[in-house]
Amino acid sequence: MDMPDGATDIVHPEVRAHINSLVSALGGLSVDDDGQYQLGDDALEVLRDIKRWIRFYDEKTNRMDVARCIHQANLIEGDLLPILATWPENANDSKYKARIALACLEVMVPLTWPMEWDMERMTVNHHRHMPVLELAQVAYKRAIINFDGARILHTAVRVALPSMAVPIGDRTQRDQGIIKLVLFFLRNIASIAPPPDVKYDGDETQISRSATIDAFSYQDIFHVLLMLASNMGDDFRNEDTAVMEIIYHLVKRVDIEKMFMSDQQLHKARADELAAVMKKEQEMLKSYSRPSRHNRFGTMIWVKREDGKMTTLMGQDAVANAATRQRKMDNAKTYRPPRRAKKEDKVDREMGPPAKLNSRANNQLQSFVEDFLDSGFNPLFSHVRKTIDREAAYLMQYHRRQFFYLVAWFLEAERMRRRSKKDSNDNNNNNNNNNNKKQDEQVTSFNLVAGVLNQEMFITLNKALHESYEYKDWHELTAVMRCFTQILITVQEMMQCGRDDDEEIAENILSRLFYEEATHDAVANIIRTYKDQNFDYLDAATELVHHFLRILESYSKQNVDMQVRSRKRTRRKKKAAQEAGGDNAADDDEGDGSENDEAKAEKTSKERKFDFHRFANRFTPQGVVDTFITFTKHYRDLSDAQLKRAHRYLYRVAFKQEMSVMLFRVDIIHLLYNMVKGPEPLDKSSSMFKDWEELVKQILRKCTKKIDERPELIIEMLFSKTSSSAHFLEFGYEKQTVSSK
Amino acid sequence: PTTQSALGIDEEVSVQKRARAPNVKLDEERLLGPAGIPKLRARAATGLRLKGRGHEFGDAQRLLSFYQLWLDDLFPKARFLDALAMVEKAGHKRRMAAARMEWINEGRPGRAGDEEERD
Numbered sequence: 001m002d003m004p005d006g007a008t009d010i011v012h013p014e015v016r017a018h019i020n021s022l023v024s025a026l027g028g029l030s031v032d033d034d035g036q037y038q039l040g041d042d043a044l045e046v047l048r049d050i051k052r053w054i055r056f057y058d059e060k061t062n063r064m065d066v067a068r069c070i071h072q073a074n075l076i077e078g079d080l081l082p083i084l085a086t087w088p089e090n091a092n093d094s095k096y097k098a099r100i101a102l103a104c105l106e107v108m109v110p111l112t113w114p115m116e117w118d119m120e121r122m123t124v125n126h127h128r129h130m131p132v133l134e135l136a137q138v139a140y141k142r143a144i145i146n147f148d149g150a151r152i153l154h155t156a157v158r159v160a161l162p163s164m165a166v167p168i169g170d171r172t173q174r175d176q177g178i179i180k181l182v183l184f185f186l187r188n189i190a191s192i193a194p195p196p197d198v199k200y201d202g203d204e205t206q207i208s209r210s211a212t213i214d215a216f217s218y219q220d221i222f223h224v225l226l227m228l229a230s231n232m233g234d235d236f237r238n239e240d241t242a243v244m245e246i247i248y249h250l251v252k253r254v255d256i257e258k259m260f261m262s263d264q265q266l267h268k269a270r271a272d273e274l275a276a277v278m279k280k281e282q283e284m285l286k287s288y289s290r291p292s293r294h295n296r297f298g299t300m301i302w303v304k305r306e307d308g309k310m311t312t313l314m315g316q317d318a319v320a321n322a323a324t325r326q327r328k329m330d331n332a333k334t335y336r337p338p339r340r341a342k343k344e345d346k347v348d349r350e351m352g353p354p355a356k357l358n359s360r361a362n363n364q365l366q367s368f369v370e371d372f373l374d375s376g377f378n379p380l381f382s383h384v385r386k387t388i389d390r391e392a393a394y395l396m397q398y399h400r401r402q403f404f405y406l407v408a409w410f411l412e413a414e415r416m417r418r419r420s421k422k423d424s425n426d427n428n429n430n431n432n433n434n435n436n437k438k439q440d441e442q443v444t445s446f447n448l449v450a451g452v453l454n455q456e457m458f459i460t461l462n463k464a465l466h467e468s469y470e471y472k473d474w475h476e477l478t479a480v481m482r483c484f485t486q487i488l489i490t491v492q493e494m495m496q497c498g499r500d501d502d503e504e505i506a507e508n509i510l511s512r513l514f515y516e517e518a519t520h521d522a523v524a525n526i527i528r529t530y531k532d533q534n535f536d537y538l539d540a541a542t543e544l545v546h547h548f549l550r551i552l553e554s555y556s557k558q559n560v561d562m563q564v565r566s567r568k569r570t571r572r573k574k575k576a577a578q579e580a581g582g583d584n585a586a587d588d589d590e591g592d593g594s595e596n597d598e599a600k601a602e603k604t605s606k607e608r609k610f611d612f613h614r615f616a617n618r619f620t621p622q623g624v625v626d627t628f629i630t631f632t633k634h635y636r637d638l639s640d641a642q643l644k645r646a647h648r649y650l651y652r653v654a655f656k657q658e659m660s661v662m663l664f665r666v667d668i669i670h671l672l673y674n675m676v677k678g679p680e681p682l683d684k685s686s687s688m689f690k691d692w693e694e695l696v697k698q699i700l701r702k703c704t705k706k707i708d709e710r711p712e713l714i715i716e717m718l719f720s721k722t723s724s725s726a727h728f729l730e731f732g733y734e735k736q737t738v739s740s741k
Numbered sequence: 742p743t744t745q746s747a748l749g750i751d752e753e754v755s756v757q758k759r760a761r762a763p764n765v766k767l768d769e770e771r772l773l774g775p776a777g778i779p780k781l782r783a784r785a786a787t788g789l790r791l792k793g794r795g796h797e798f799g800d801a802q803r804l805l806s807f808y809q810l811w812l813d814d815l816f817p818k819a820r821f822l823d824a825l826a827m828v829e830k831a832g833h834k835r836r837m838a839a840a841r842m843e844w845i846n847e848g849r850p851g852r853a854g855d856e857e858e859r860d
Contacts, residue, residue, distance in 0.1 A: 305810060305814075306784070306788065309814075322806065326805075333817050333818060666804075666808050666825050669805065670806065673798065676800075696797075697797045703801075704793055707804075711782075714781065714782065715781065715782065716844075718832065718833035719828070720829060721831060725845060729845075
């Protein structure tokens with residue numbers, strides 16, 4: 001954007017002049033026919049000057065003018081990339097070239113650094129430049145990963161190789177800095193994505209996740225990551241979070257199930273998906289009843305109502321049936337209750353939409369994930385966990401979230417891999433394959449992820465669970481819950497793998513996981529106090545509760561005398577003692593002294609027998625029911641597994657815990673009815689439809705029976721119920737308050 | 742009248758804003774009023790016929806339309822689901838909770854003579 005008069009430029013004209021002169025002094029394409037890039041005489045100093053401009057003008061004064069000028073001068077694509085290309089693979093001994101390459105990187109890293117929309121610290125300048133610079137970064141990424149002249153990412157790694165080769169004890173500060181710089185460069189490239197609210201007008205495929213993974217694979221970056229991850233703790237210490245970030249930006253929102261499919265399966269899955277979507281569309285179109293006449297046919301209908309009232313309805317579809325008439329009456333209303341606007345979500349922005357990988361990137365990522373699980377998983381994640389525990393200085397707040405997200409992601413990937421292996425093994429077994437190999441694979445399988453199944457990890461996880469809930473950091477809590485869920489599922493698979501030592505270990509782990517009553521409380525509280533968080537959180541919370549209940553139920557059945565550690569219950573005791581006035585405890589409900597002693601002993605004992613039914617009762621209050629109903633409201637978009645989750649919960653409430661009254665509320669009935677018989681029902685061809693139909697039928701039957709039994713339910717159906725009134729409506733007598741033991 | 746007064750520039754014109762009519766709310770007042778819960782009970786006693794076993798979905802439809810018509814009479818401007826949410830919210834109020842307790846207690850068996858019935 002050259003201003004002919006230079007009058008009303010958005011950046012200071014002097015800054016622009018300085019930057020432009022620096023960029024032109026850097027060098028240029030030679031006019032010879034080979035068109036090689038010629039470095040200027042003082043190229044190194046020029047690069048350092050540019051770096052200084054960025055540091056002392058942009059960062060010191062919190063502006064973005066220099067970055068904007070550099071973008072307009074086309075520095076990266078026009079100069080830096082060709083300069084990096086002049087440093088050939090075999091010329092590693094050239095000191096000067098290596099220095100130049102390093103200087104280039106030092107300029108590129110701040111330019112590609114992730115930008116934060118932090119409304120509290122943004123100035124006018126930020127608002128002016130950031131939209132442009134965001135698109136500029138996308139252009140940088142496109143140029144860097146698609147550069148034909150050289151493998152830029154690979155070159156970047158080569159800059160750091162001499163420093164990496166030095167043993168960790170002998171590395172200087174500068175060496176550490178160079179390694180970090182290169183890792184940050186990779187992290188920036190991996191994390192840049194087109195901003196969500198802008199339509200990217202370039203070629204999407206050049207900057208998509210598939211292109212990124214392809215570039216990483218082709219330029220041997222995956223090998224570097226594997227090397228770093230598997231040596232974490234030996235040759236590398238402070239680079240753990242940076243490596244983790246790179247991996248996070250590569251695998252976030254990737255569908256694991258699809259990743260482990262063979263190409264044939266993938267083709268089939270995609271075809272099925274298309275067929276399913278088309279079918280859904282057809283169903284949708286079918287559900288709209290189109291009038292059989294033109295739109296000015298002018299049908300008009302009177303609906304007779306009580307008290308001699310009439311309601312007038314227009315349109316032919318009103319003739320069809322009562323339900324349609326009611327819907328028309330309702331839809332004609334224009335009043336909307338006031339609602340609060342939704343807040344913009346920074347993390348959603350970071351996560352981006354689900355990643356769609358082409359088959360090539362899919363295979364590349366799959367092989368990386370398998371190698372990583374085999375070699376890098378335990379060292380990297382154990383090390384990051386230690387870093388989190390000691391709260392290292394270089395640890396950012398978001399690292400914790402990414403850590404839990406990645407642990408969950410890789411645990412699920414490991415499970416998927418095991419399953420796909422098993423399938424292929426089963427196929428091979430038919431072809432007369434030996435069974436020992438399978439056994440061996442299973443041996444290694446759980447060991448590969450043992451780094452996150454130890455006691456220290458559970459302590460960290462528990463702490464994070466309680467803290468993020470307390471500080472209302474919903475995003476971290478989402479990641480923690482997903483992680484917890486995946487650990488539970490993994491351990492449960494260990495229980496059933498059919499190998500004795502694994503089963504013993506799994507048994508041990510489960511007993512430790514379920515031993516703390518504080519965890520039980522946390523899970524129950526999280527689900528009960530859901531309010532307005534995003535769908536991802538809701539999904540994670542319901543998933544955790546579903547698996548927690550399921551696994552705990554089977555575990556407590558196997559271990560009849562399961563014990564949990566609870567807090568001492570002395571407060572009530574103290575109160576009673578005070579009321580009695582003095583040191584002798586209240587003796588009104590206990591017979592003699594010995595019994596009293598026993599009761600006392602039991603009260604202060606920290607272990608209590610676990611009663612699953614009582615525990616499950618903590619998931620029947622209105623808050624929990626509401627959470628699951630909110631989840632079910634998305635039924636049109638839920639997967640089969642998610643529908644099953646909601647189904648099992650409702651079944652548990654209505655028939656296992658005998659609290660179906662909690663579901664007798666008009667809006668819940670409305671939702672359930674519409675899921676089966678409404679204008680937009682569940683997909684009738686889906687496997688879950690039959691189960692839902694049966695469940696809804698049973699619940700409705702119970703409801704009508706209850707209304708006959710107790711007419712007062714007609715009123716109570718409008719409201720949330722307290723547990724006591726619900727109990728009365730359910731059983732017809734007051735709840736016996738259990739005398740506390 | 743002179744031409745000046747005919748123009749109407751001698752008299753003062755009041756430019757005070759008139760107070761807006763208050764928004765109609767679906768609150769506990771309205772719910773406890775004659776068109777609210779009492780009417781619902783009266784209608785339930787006369788106009789709600791559920792068939793029971795074998796007619797679950799028809800019954801649900803009847804039940805839903807019963808509530809919808811009642812809410813349409815009580816608070817015509819809001820949609821069914823929005824109105825339901827408002828009613829539910831009003832149910833947390835103290836007055837409302839007390840009234841609800843009353844209605845439940847009416848359904849309870851009396852203090853005398855119910856021990857024989859229930860074995």
